[in-house]
Amino acid sequence: MLYPELFRSLEQVRWNMETDIPWGEFDPALLSDEQAQTIRMNAITEWSALPATEMFLRDNRNDSDFSAFMSVWFFEEQKHSLVLMEYLRRFRPELVPTEAELHNVRFEFDPAPPLETLMLHFCGEIRLNHWYRCAADWHTEPVIKHIYKVISQDEARHGGAYLRYMKKALAEVGDNARVAFAKIGVLMASARRTDKPLHPTNLHVNQALYPNDTVQSRLPDPNWLEAWLDHQIHFDGEWEKKVVDRILHNLSLLFERSFESVQELNRYRKEALARLDPQAKASA
Ligand SMILES: [Fe+2]
Ligand SMILES: [Fe+2]
DSSP, X not given: OOHHHHHHHHHHTOOOTTTSSOGGGXXXXXXXHHHHHHHHHHHHHHHTHHHHHHHXXXXXXXXXXXXXXXXXXXXXXXXXXXXHHHHHXXXXXXXXXXXXXXXXXXXXXXXXXXXXXXXXXXXXXXXXXXXXXXXXXXXOSHHHHHXXXXXXXXXXXXXXXXXXXXXXXXXXXXXXXXHHHHHXXXXXXXXXXXXXXOSGGGSOOOGGGTTSOSTGGGSSSTTHHHHIIXXXXXXXXXXXXXXXXXXXXXXXXXXXXXXXXHHHHHHHHHHHHHHHOHHHHHHO
């Protein structure tokens, strides 16, 4: 069971909203209205950990270890939403999301294969870690810069925790896990700049609600994410490369084979798939 150890290690580095955020250093001259609006959208997006947790618990009923870890993940993600809202409450109270706006991102996700969902969220944490680091650079006001740095570190640790569960799954189910992880890895590392941002909150998750079945589509401004990345924080090709390298690096460690490119990972996926289905191998 990984939960006790993950609980302990995350507890050791946990930050305190009252004492670890330098609220007193706020400088009103360094926060623009445009910047404050993006904080509001990020606060609502973070709230979507709520429906994601409901999905994780439903789709992992047979895995009590992982389900127990969800208590830590859920707590920390809700805290991200809360610290961003607390910033607005103190310094831009008119922009604090309403309860209705928060509740609007709570909707049912269709059941999905747990291993693929796990990998999807692993990649999502890596991506968000980079988005928040980039956002910390873009912001000029020192308190919000600090907040984005702090939450970006949490996202990196979440990725690390998911990686531990991926390793566990690999030992338990072997090639089925390899195929699932490599498949999603190829998808999530293939983002081109013109494509939609590849993050769990930007994927369609409920056929019956299509097209309003992404978290982003249910935000007060459904188009903010692209604008934030492309025109505000400028998450460019260089940042994107860092995300892809991080995903490939971690999968190299996980699969004990080095991947220099998405193509190499795709080859590995096909090999694992062929082992699972010898007939497909024979016809190939
Ligand atoms: Fe978060
Ligand atoms: Fe996270």
